Amino acid sequence: MDAEGPPTLCDLCLAQVCRSLSSLCSMRADGSMSLIWAPVFPQETADQLLNHMAAKEILNDTTVGIFRNCKELRLRRASIRSCPLSAEAFHLALCPHRLLELDASWVSGGLTGADIVSGLASNPECRSSLQRLSLNGLRLDWESLEANGGIHVGFSSLRGLRMLNLANTDLNDAALEDICTLPHLETLDISCSAISKLTALLECKNTLRSLIAHRQRHLDMSPARLVFVFSQLHALKHLDFSEDHFSVDDSDGRDGDETVRQLLEGSPQVLPSLVSLDISGRKRISEAAIRSFVESRSGLVFLGLLATGVSSCDFFSTQKNLKVTGEADENQVCEALRRYRDRECFVREALVHLYSLTTDTDKPQPDVLKLVVSGMQRHPTSLHIHLVATACVFNLTTQDLAEAMPISLLSSTVTQLLNTMKNFPNHQQVQKNCLLALCSDYILQEVPFDKYLAAMLVINWLSSHEDPTLQRMAVAVISILVAKLSTEEMAQFSKDIFIMKQLLAIVQQKAMVGVVDSTLKFALSALWNLTDEMPVAARNFIECRGLELYEEVLESYYTEPSIQQKVLGLLNNIAEVEELQVDLMEEDLLEHILSLLQDSQVDVGVRYFAGGILAHLASRPDAWTLENELRSTVLKQLHDSIMTWTHLEREMVSYRSFHPFCPLLQTCQPAGVQLWAVWAIHLVCTQNTSHYSSMLEKEGLTELLKALAAHPSTHSDIKGLSDSILSMVEQHQIHAGAFNNQTAPQSS
Incomplete structure (x- = not known):
């Protein structure tokens, strides 16, 4: 059971809306979508729909058009993160809403920070309502806006802003000065920007509670001056002055490191109310300075020390309320992964x-x-x-x-x-x-994912690598995945002759040295599954000279029943394709297969598949090109051998369908052919009655079995097995009917 539980009804409904947008919408003249009909959405649901569309990567200039309808779809907290939107689509669909929050980080499609700010400022309600704005990863690009006739409207026009995220932007000193005039600004992220001075922060020293200034490479201020600015931010509770330790050399980060040293070793009166401090990536930090800083600030609950060399300080074991990012233990590492997701x-x-x-x-x-x-x-x-x-x-x-x-x-x-x-x-x-990671039976068998894509990726990887261990794993993965593909996916997969060549090359590589290992077995299983009711794959197999290779394998691995079963299983698939049966009409090959059928010392599984090949080939007398005497021998030995087979408890074979059996169950067929078919059906029905009983009914084979059992010339052995199969089907119907009656809704 999934510990996370099922999705909510709301999530399911929104997912369905996302899947059905094309049928729920009409198209405007400009190519954007408009809902044909919509109730008034609860406000939170409108936000969730937008977020779902963004998360599913279907939010674009066309689909965002549904949000032009501001009466039914009222947005308040909007996220268009990483979506491809143009300035025009953004202005038409989002700017008319009375937004409280907007995350437009990393949007593509030509939308700039200047476009967003000017668009939002064009709505008088947004000027006062918008409280949180994230533009991480965007070009602000005021110059282009002005060049195109737009008016430079600064961040200060959005007077309600409390939180502004501008990490990884081209933010400069002039824009920062404008931002710092915002009367309610509490949180500011200026990480990885082009700012050279932080003096402007003094303008919001009484409101700014959180400053994130990660990787400030362009700062042109002395450490003492920086510490002074920090010390004047009286409302500051959260300070992030961390550094990217991978891309900075000693000289680049020296001033920043010195600023941190002075801050840690300075007066306890500097930022006395600090709740969190992040100095991850900084160098030349001493454990003594950290201890002193923490002890003098009792309200501190977070300290960022990843890649500083001091996160393993024994002192932290006594600080139960202090969370630390670092590398000392798993808690610190996971805290780092939680807090630094975007870094x-x-x-x-x-x-x-x-x-x-x-x-x-x-x-x-x-x-x-x-x-x-x-x-x-x-x-x-x-x-x-x-x-x-x-x-x-x-x-x-x-x-x-x-x-x-x-x-x-x-x-x-x-x-x-x-x-x-x-x-x-x-x-x-x-x-x-x-x-x-993929090479796990549980994951491959039980976890839903795109198995077709996985099979293609693994087979492509296999083509250029020959490491024996990895080859074994890759072939094992492919073997399982191929069996999991839908009929449509298998048809697509089997068309690629390159795949056939890759798997046959592995079989040949192993057969040349006579090795019996899991790689060979997995490759044979994959080929067997690949050709199952797939005539194109069967034809590719023959074109790639697979038949000649398999004849050699069949003879050289005569003491290995697990290998022989897989080889004969594939040849069964070839024999099921009428136009390819002629390729199997080789006297030496059929006599070898016949000898396997007759030999009581041979594993029943091997004899079963040998019998299947011979039954299919012998079922079409007009297509039989060898001596008739050989066909007569085959038919007699089929009957005689099958009657000596013991029942198998282990599952030896599974069938996608029973369609290949239909020609074998005709009343005009020889008894040996009919007997192999009913024995095979009886075997799988015994092992998985529910699945195969349903398949028999659905595909119409119960009628064929009834006709066979009722026909006067049908051999008693065949009648007995047919009646047994029909009895299993009938019992399954009775049990299924009883279960349905128990679970049906009651009217009284």
Whole structure:
């Protein structure tokens, strides 16, 4: 059971709306969508619909048009993060709303920060209502706005702003001065910007409660002056003055490090009410200074010390209310992954330490896995992050750990692994890590994900790698995935002759040295599944000279029933295709298969598949091109041999459908052919009555069996098995009917 529980009814409804937008909407002249009819949405539901569309990556200039209807869809807290929107679409769909919050971070499509601010300011209600605005990762680009005839409207026009996030923008000193005139500004993020002076912050010293100034490379202020500015921010509770330790050398970060040293070792009267301080990535920090700073500020609840070298200070064990990001233990590392999701340098650092901490873990940690996957999702192009994150995924899902994880979490994890394989196709270690994580029976069998995509990615990887261990895992994964594909997916997959060549090459590689290992068995299983009721794949097999190879394997592995079964199973699939039966009409091959059928010392599973090949070939006398005497022998030996077979408890074979059996069950067929077919159906029905009874009814085989049982010339052995199968079907119908009656709603 999924520990996270089922999705809410609201989420299900919104997901359905997202899937059905094209049928629910008409198109305006400008190509945007408009809902044909809509009730007045609860305000929160309108926000959720927008967020769902953004999360599902379907929010764009066309679909955002539904939000032009401000009466039925009233937005207050809007997120268009990472969506491709133009300035015009943004102005028409979002600016008319009385927004409280807007997250437009990392939007694409040409929308700039200047477009957003001027658009919002054009709505008098937004000027006062908007409290939170995030424009991380955007170009502000006031110059382009003015060049196109727009009016430069600064952030100060949005007088209600309390929180403003401008990380990774081209924010400059002039814009900062404008921002600091906002009367209610409480939270400001200016990380990774081009600011050279922080003096403007003194204008909002009585309101600013949180300052995030990560990676300020362009600051041109002395450490003493910076500390003075910080000391004057009387309302400040949260200060982030961290640094990207991967991309800074000693000389670049020296002033910042000195600022932090002076702050830590300075007067307790500087920022006495500080609740959180983040100095991760800073150098030359002493444990003594940290201890003194924390002891003099009793309200401190968070300290960022990742990549500083002092997070393992013994002093922290006595600070029960203090959360620390660092590398001393798993709690510190996970805290770093939670807080630094958007900072590649810190996510990378935290994952390196998490990998070491989880190498020998023996307890399920779904919360930790979530953090790892989140880091991968936030940084899809970072090789460094995906290299370590995929190794962490393996640590956290290996052995039995996956079985204790929520299915939905595993599903999103595997989806992310597949995205990683797509994004880094040529990086061997990343591909290896993904393959290691995927190579889990539980994940492959029980977790929903795009199995077709996974099979294609793994087969492509296999084509350029020959490491025996990885080859074994890749072939094992493909073998299981192929069996999980839908009929439509299998048809698409089987068209690719390249796939057939890859798998046959592995079989040939193993057969040349006569080895019996799991790689050979998995490759044979994959080929068997690939050709199951897939004539195109069967034809590809023959064109790739697979038949000649399989004849050699059949003879050289005569003492290996597990190998012989898989070889004969595929030849069964070939024999089911009428136009390919002629390729099997080789006297030496059929006599060898006949000898396997007759030999009582041979495993029943091997004899079963040998019988199947011969039954299909002998069922069409007009297509039989060899001596008639051989066909007569085949038919006699089929009957004689089958009657000696013992019932098999283990599941030996499964069928997608019973369609290939229909020609064999005709009343005009020889008894040997009919007997093999009814014995096969009886076998699988005994082992999985519910599944195969339903299949028999659905595909009309019960009528064929009834006709066979009733026909006067049908052999008694065949009648007996047919009656037994029909009895199982009848019992299944009775049980199914009784169950349905018990579970049906009662009228009284």
